[in-house]
Amino acid sequence: MAASVVERFREPAVDESAPFHVGHPLDRVPGMLLFSGLLDLAVRADSARSCGRRAGRVVAGLDFPWSCEFERGTTLSCRPVPGRNRAWTVAARQDAREVCAGSIAFADDDGPAAGPPGPARPLAAMPPPRHAPVDLVHRHRPENLQVGEPVRRGRGAVEAAVLRPPGRDRAAWSPVEIVEAGRQFAALLEHGEHGEHGEHGRPMDVRLLWAPVRLDVPFRLGGAVPLLLRWQVARMPGPRSRCAATLADASTGAGLGSLAYEAYAVDAERCERTRSS
Incomplete structure (x- = not known):
């Protein structure tokens, strides 16, 4: 071309x-x-x-x-x-x-795997993940869920399993599926109180304006690979937040890629000002 x-x-x-x-x-x-x-x-x-x-x-x-x-x-x-x-x-x-x-x-x-490895866990020992609450990832349909309930690993990291949405190709993970799972994971961390579900404690009625999105992920990853997202706890003061997550093989903990999302928590008036009219 x-x-x-x-x-x-x-x-x-x-x-x-x-x-x-x-x-x-x-x-x-x-x-x-x-x-x-x-x-x-x-x-x-x-x-x-x-x-x-x-x-x-x-x-x-x-x-x-x-x-x-x-x-x-x-x-x-x-x-x-x-x-x-x-x-x-x-x-x-x-x-x-x-x-x-x-x-x-x-x-x-x-190329080389991205992100730090995590603790290796035999796949057979991993229990089936529980679904994350639908409203916390800004979804209304349970079939749209792509992340499991978050699990805290000590004080330094939060993990969530990547779930396969119904009707999608099971032979491979697509970049679009991975990026949407990362977006839901980042939204999940925004809400909740005292770290029960989220890490930033944003109220549920706040609007999140997604700004930069950065990713480095496999283009076509075998669908048999179990995936998880891992966030090293790092809070930002003020209305802006950032989730820099590692995409990892859930059976070995090996890093496979990286995803980063930034968002602004705004009221309805500021949200309306982003319209392109």
Whole structure:
């Protein structure tokens, strides 16, 4: 693919009955739907540019400066980064405003595992995870849950199992599933009192505006690998919070990747100011 080529397409209408991307009543287009569309666009463009070489890892960084509205057409774009690489600049635009922008890059092989290893635990000794409370991950449908109930490991870490949503491909974990599980894990840590479920103690009626999202995860991971997310406790003062989580093999504790999410806890008035009208 020539470096000057730009691929674009219109975001299709949001299907509010879709069980994976839509887990609660919507007043704007979900950020995960934008990520999924941008990743798909970059995958198709990269396949042509790299002559079909299969990606082993995906590294991405996205920002969400404005809300994405239902009433406006959304254009997704993907531009190759100049040079010998597999990197792409991506954006979602409504009118002339970017509602999501960043980069997506692919590596030829899996490379080294990311993140520190945890304690090895035989898979047979691991009990089935209990589901996290639905409301704490901002979902209304139990079938949307992708994280188990959090477990504190001593004073320094919180872990939660990654759950397989119904109807998804069981042969492999996709990056979209992993990123959504990480988002739910980060939301889970926001709420609760005195660490019962969450670590930041945000009230349930607060709105969370997700800002930067950073990830370095396997592009296609075997579905038989049991996954967990691990957060080293690190609280930030004020309305901003950050969850830097390690993606790990639950049977060995070995690190497989990393995910980082930042969010702002805001009231309804500030949330309304993020709309792109």
